[in-house]
Amino acid sequence: MATPTGRIVRTLSERGSLSAVQLARLTGLAKSTVSTALAELKRTEMVVETGTEQTSGAGRPATTLTLNPKAGTCIGVLIGQSELQVIVADVSHSVLWDKSVYLEPGYSEQTAAELVRELITEAYADQWQTPAGLLGVGIAVGAPVNPVNGQILRGGLPNLTGTDIRALLGQLFDVPIFADNESNCSAIAEMTWGAAQGFEDFIVYTLDLGVGGAIVSGGKVLRGIAGGAGEFGHVVIDPAGPVCRCGNRGCLEVYASFSGPLAEAQRHFGRKLRITDVVRMALAGDETCRRLIAQAGEAGGRGLGLIGSVFNPPLVVVSGRLATAGELLMTPLAESFERYSLVKREDVPENARTILRRSTFIDNGACMGAVGLVLRHHGRPLN
Amino acid sequence: MATPTGRIVRTLSERGSLSAVQLARLTGLAKSTVSTALAELKRTEMVVETGTEQTSGAGRPATTLTLNPKAGTCIGVLIGQSELQVIVADVSHSVLWDKSVYLEPGYSEQTAAELVRELITEAYADQWQTPAGLLGVGIAVGAPVNPVNGQILRGGLPNLTGTDIRALLGQLFDVPIFADNESNCSAIAEMTWGAAQGFEDFIVYTLDLGVGGAIVSGGKVLRGIAGGAGEFGHVVIDPAGPVCRCGNRGCLEVYASFSGPLAEAQRHFGRKLRITDVVRMALAGDETCRRLIAQAGEAGGRGLGLIGSVFNPPLVVVSGRLATAGELLMTPLAESFERYSLVKREDVPENARTILRRSTFIDNGACMGAVGLVLRHHGRPLN
Numbered sequence: 022m023a024t025p026t027g028r029i030v031r032t033l034s035e036r037g038s039l040s041a042v043q044l045a046r047l048t049g050l051a052k053s054t055v056s057t058a059l060a061e062l063k064r065t066e067m068v069v070e071t072g073t074e075q076t077s078g079a080g081r082p083a084t085t086l087t088l089n090p091k092a093g094t095c096i097g098v099l100i101g102q103s104e105l106q107v108i109v110a111d112v113s114h115s116v117l118w119d120k121s122v123y124l125e126p127g128y129s130e131q132t133a134a135e136l137v138r139e140l141i142t143e144a145y146a147d148q149w150q151t152p153a154g155l156l157g158v159g160i161a162v163g164a165p166v167n168p169v170n171g172q173i174l175r176g177g178l179p180n181l182t183g184t185d186i187r188a189l190l191g192q193l194f195d196v197p198i199f200a201d202n203e204s205n206c207s208a209i210a211e212m213t214w215g216a217a218q219g220f221e222d223f224i225v226y227t228l229d230l231g232v233g234g235a236i237v238s239g240g241k242v243l244r245g246i247a248g249g250a251g252e253f254g255h256v257v258i259d260p261a262g263p264v265c266r267c268g269n270r271g272c273l274e275v276y277a278s279f280s281g282p283l284a285e286a287q288r289h290f291g292r293k294l295r296i297t298d299v300v301r302m303a304l305a306g307d308e309t310c311r312r313l314i315a316q317a318g319e320a321g322g323r324g325l326g327l328i329g330s331v332f333n334p335p336l337v338v339v340s341g342r343l344a345t346a347g348e349l350l351m352t353p354l355a356e357s358f359e360r361y362s363l364v365k366r367e368d369v370p371e372n373a374r375t376i377l378r379r380s381t382f383i384d385n386g387a388c389m390g391a392v393g394l395v396l397r398h399h400g401r402p403l404n
Numbered sequence: 405m406a407t408p409t410g411r412i413v414r415t416l417s418e419r420g421s422l423s424a425v426q427l428a429r430l431t432g433l434a435k436s437t438v439s440t441a442l443a444e445l446k447r448t449e450m451v452v453e454t455g456t457e458q459t460s461g462a463g464r465p466a467t468t469l470t471l472n473p474k475a476g477t478c479i480g481v482l483i484g485q486s487e488l489q490v491i492v493a494d495v496s497h498s499v500l501w502d503k504s505v506y507l508e509p510g511y512s513e514q515t516a517a518e519l520v521r522e523l524i525t526e527a528y529a530d531q532w533q534t535p536a537g538l539l540g541v542g543i544a545v546g547a548p549v550n551p552v553n554g555q556i557l558r559g560g561l562p563n564l565t566g567t568d569i570r571a572l573l574g575q576l577f578d579v580p581i582f583a584d585n586e587s588n589c590s591a592i593a594e595m596t597w598g599a600a601q602g603f604e605d606f607i608v609y610t611l612d613l614g615v616g617g618a619i620v621s622g623g624k625v626l627r628g629i630a631g632g633a634g635e636f637g638h639v640v641i642d643p644a645g646p647v648c649r650c651g652n653r654g655c656l657e658v659y660a661s662f663s664g665p666l667a668e669a670q671r672h673f674g675r676k677l678r679i680t681d682v683v684r685m686a687l688a689g690d691e692t693c694r695r696l697i698a699q700a701g702e703a704g705g706r707g708l709g710l711i712g713s714v715f716n717p718p719l720v721v722v723s724g725r726l727a728t729a730g731e732l733l734m735t736p737l738a739e740s741f742e743r744y745s746l747v748k749r750e751d752v753p754e755n756a757r758t759i760l761r762r763s764t765f766i767d768n769g770a771c772m773g774a775v776g777l778v779l780r781h782h783g784r785p786l787n
Binding site for chain 1: 566626631635636640712718743747756
């Protein structure tokens, strides 16, 4: 949408609340054009004032603006390996409703559709719905999604490989529906509201029960010709290694995901544990859990070195539940990354070094990113 | 440069000869604006008509335009592991002069500067120089170049690591000077005049005595924060593997470059050989040479699978002297690429499959790309 009002709506969709000055800078419109358009948008109640924000200079505080929360809502859905999540957010980026259900991996597409339908029915029953209704649905999928035909590709969800996820959930909705893999959605969340704000080029590197990632170049998430870009977990490290859930052998994920260490921890402690339990015990000082996380960091850093030699990125956002271990993970990860990278820190000036940073979002980054998928398309022709 | 004439000059710089209709499409300017600007550019002799080209429709042939060759020349320099090359081209992209000298790897920066100076003196003596003079110099370097400080990074040229190549050769010239690694320059050549014409997103994968590459996203060559993007040859495959010339262990280049197979061929035939000799014998039917090339294709495909799982690119341009072996290389390379990729051909429709294609340029791609570096900056403020 090329009109000034369209550009302002899209920018507020993507960024939440902004001042008129920030809007002028981000849209490239003249301040007078922004003023005229904002007057029109306020008159029609599309945009509302949310408060004031002290600017960096000494001047008076600027009024911040946001899309009218009553202007509509978005649904974000996560289709994970063992989790389904639904978030409802308004166009001002406030989360109105958020709930997850957990299930055994290998569930059928009918089960997925049924559970998502139940979650959304429950959300409706909780009366989050605004008069202006639903703008769109974004789906974050725990596997690559082919942008050409919407099908889930071989990867993290063998049970749903080949499913057209937009068609499956599209039966439930009469609004635009978008789907991308969870790491790409996390990248959108980090870029919009999180650790990558202000970066046009960065990598997301996810360490959890799987290993994933996303590539952002020039502010755009790269999807690849068939949706397979950023699948760092499925880079083949050892052609003779163990079989991976994707069907190949010796993928990075086999070595650097926390599935193996978690099983070790469960054997050691003699009870069922989640990643978050291991992280909590490690932070409380347990040596075994610290060792397991440090080793995961070492293995993860080797994979990240590989990604570093391919991209030499300005920023890597480390996400996934392992990232909640903080320095217990990040220190060995950074050491190992340095060892396996081509460009060594000491060889380049400070401003030419890759920054490693923990993600802002842990639990609901992908699902918030799915909301972001809708907001990024809001006020824009569908592709 | 935002004026219509500036945009037209830049587009012709990058693309060679174009019709007025193509210029309007590529610059986004109105046809009437293009007409007015072209009239001015022809009057000042910046642009000349080169001929006519049958358009795809049934209409009359369109006049093609190009920058006036007399408007200036560019020098492209290649600083390779064992080769120095100088090309002189005019702004219409015609090569006026081209010469290489070969030397032993490990030469000093003084030797490099001296030999480049001699080549350029010889080119001047051959009277290629036009009255309008030299517009700029592009340097293609056989190692990554830090875009922040111009220094050559650890990688393909240990003898020149740390050298500020623009400062070194800048002593010889009083014009703008640009430097990037040879694979990034090759990508510019392939995008401008070669196998990647019409693609905005592609990968260059170079198989020669070293292994290299380049990443093009949205029509731009990604350089990385320190110039290390696209260094596919220095992805660590085996942390316990042999030491690589970059200083790390077990890099892809150790396994997939043709250095090892070339040494084997030399032992087998009992004489000094170049890659091109092995390729020639293989094409003539020699079984040993065919086997060596097929095995290099297999090893190269493994590395390419890795790149494929990271990018899932629409196009991979396979370059380097090994690519001259044609199907003898490409068939095993494609099979191995398929085996180690996450996205399998059979899983996705035809239009979502990665295309593997041989490069157009073999011998002087990097050096032509260095000319392209200058042409892409011609009429644009320096960065």
